[in-house]
Amino acid sequence: MIRAVVIDVDDTLCLTEAACFDLENEVLALIGAAPMSRAAHLATWGQPLLEAMPLRSPGVDLAAFSAAYPAVLRAYVEDGRLDVVAGENLGALDALTAQGRALMLLTSRTETEVEHLLAPGHALTGRLAAVYHAGNMRHAKPDSRAFDELLAATGLEPRQCVYVGDSPGDAQAANGAGLRFVACMQSGVRRREDFAAYDVDAFIDAFPEVVEVVSRLEAPADGTAPASTPIGGDAPGPMRPARTRP
Template sequence: MIRAVIVDFDDTLCLTRAASFALENEVLAEMGRPPMSPDAHLSTWGEPLLDAMPKRSPGLDLPRFAALHRRALERHIADGRLDLIPAENLRALDEFVREGRAVFLLTSRTEDEVRHMSTAGHALAERVSGIYHAGNTRFRKPDPRAFDELLAATAIPPRQCVYVGDSPGDALAAGGAGLHFVGCLESGVRQPADFDSRHVDAFIDAFTDVVGVVRRLDRAGAGARPVAGDRVARQAT
């Protein structure tokens, strides 16, 4: 069976691109810099923040931006402007736990950007078995080795894991590591044509659809990766 469901955070479990764009432009304004364009943000969306920002705002004082962003992030989270996970998505995670599956997060965010998710009382604290991020993994997606620490810690075979993400880089990382991959299209940023279909088991239009997809993967047999023809039959709409 599928024993572990591993979930990307941004624009997968939680739609965050618009809120992140506003937050980063707020910090740029605090630094006296012009705002980035929506196109500049979109073209680098999915990259680690401090890798993306020099492209979004050339000539940026990156250490100063990082320090100001850390404080702004705390304000936006405290004010409820960022990282509000929809209740129906949390119920989907609960369904996986009831079915005996472990749930993990794997994101390119830094440790500072995910610390609040593991604090007592956070909606994810009792739902996920672990959060893997830029601070406790050696490699970043799309490198398949981004899953090394998680797979080593759990000893779950890759073929019994599903990764749910929103980007082609997510698919490449999961496919290269031997995991099943489900592409979440809920943000509207990407379409199936943006992905290499060899690495995608199914697409979903809303995160909650992943519960049914994982059950179908179970019924199909998780012992071997599905072939291309199977993906069409299991496509979620």
């Protein structure tokens, strides 16, 4: 049984590339750095932010960028310009939970970039078993070791988990760790051909399709319905929320 659905944030749970392009250029303008082109942003989309910025804006002062970024990020979130989780996506999360699956986020974002998603009262509060990010992971995608902390904390086998992401780097990490992988194509940034080098268990055109796809992936070859076992029943270990570093 697929016991855990692990989900990327950017352009998977939320459509964010265009908003992040505007946000980052606003920060670059604040610190007097060269603006990036949309082509440069797309070419490096999916990389950890501070690794991508020198490619997006050559010569950028990363210390100055890091200092100015949080305030602009907060303003975008408060204005509803970034990280809006659509109602239908929340419904899909609830449907996955009703099927007995644990839900987790795994992203290359920093702790600063995810803290608003973990705040009390956020729509995701209470829906997630754990959140893994650059603050509590030793390795970042596309390194397959990005899943080390998740697998160790839950005691799950890789094939009991499916990762839902939008980039070839997501596929590479999931493949290397032995997880099943579902490619979300909703943003339109990627094409199916971009994943040709990787094993993709399914493509979805919109995130809510993940509910049906995950059920289909675990269906036995003979077409009989899989037995449903609630999370925590016979799992090798208990689900424990990921903790951020102090």
